[in-house]
Amino acid sequence: MKNRSELRDIIVKVLYQVYILNNTKVKYSVDTLISEQLEIENSFVNDSVNGVIKHQEEISKLANTYLKDWTIDRLSKVDKAILSLGIYELLYTSTPSIVCINETIELAKKYSDQEVIGMINAVMDQIYHNEDLNGKE
Numbered sequence: 001m002k003n004r005s006e007l008r009d010i011i012v013k014v015l016y017q018v019y020i021l022n023n024t025k026v027k028y029s030v031d032t033l034i035s036e037q038l039e040i041e042n043s044f045v046n047d048s049v050n051g052v053i054k055h056q057e058e059i060s061k062l063a064n065t066y067l068k069d070w071t072i073d074r075l076s077k078v079d080k081a082i083l084s085l086g087i088y089e090l091l092y093t094s095t096p097s098i099v100c101i102n103e104t105i106e107l108a109k110k111y112s113d114q115e116v117i118g119m120i121n122a123v124m125d126q127i128y129h130n131e132d133l134n135g136k137e
Contacts, residue, residue: 004044008085008103010037011048012111015081018053052088059087062131066123079116082107086124090133097128 002010014033021028030053034045052059063072063083072080086104089095101124108117 002042005103005106007042007045008048008107009110010034011045011052011085012078012081012107013037014045014049015052015084016078018049019077019080048085048088048093051092052084055088055092056084059084059091062087062091062127063123066126066130067119068122070119075116076112078111079108079120082111083120083123086120087127090124090127091131097133101125101128 014030014037017033018028018030030049031046034049035041038045060072072083075083082104085107086100089100089103090097093100101121104124105117105121108120112120
């Protein structure tokens with residue numbers, strides 16, 4: 001059984017594939033992409049991947065509000081996946097805010113360079129301090 005951190009890693013991989021495939025004319029199924037990464041179905045992974053895809057427009061708009069002189073679509077696809085998942089968890093799930101931020105930073109440390117880690121950290125921190133997170137702690 002995978003822990004939440006390992007599952008987030010899988011979510012980022014699936015979102016990365018989605019972003020790549022969205023730039024091609026290749027037809028794909030999100031469920032197939034998920035099942036290629038997981039032996040057994042997992043509602044956290046399914047809900048998170050589908051939630052990010054469903055809310056991508058709002059997530060991107062919010063990220064762009066806090067990315068200084070940059071946009072989320074200019075980030076690498078893996079960095080976009082990490083930031084999108086972090087913002088999704090912060091806004092749309094009951095995961096404690098501090099966990100969302102820490103997990104997002106850990107993913108960034110694994111896949112991104114120092115500059116991007118700082119950018120992602122700053123965006124997550126600003127969203128945490130400036131957005132109404134519906135009373136989340």
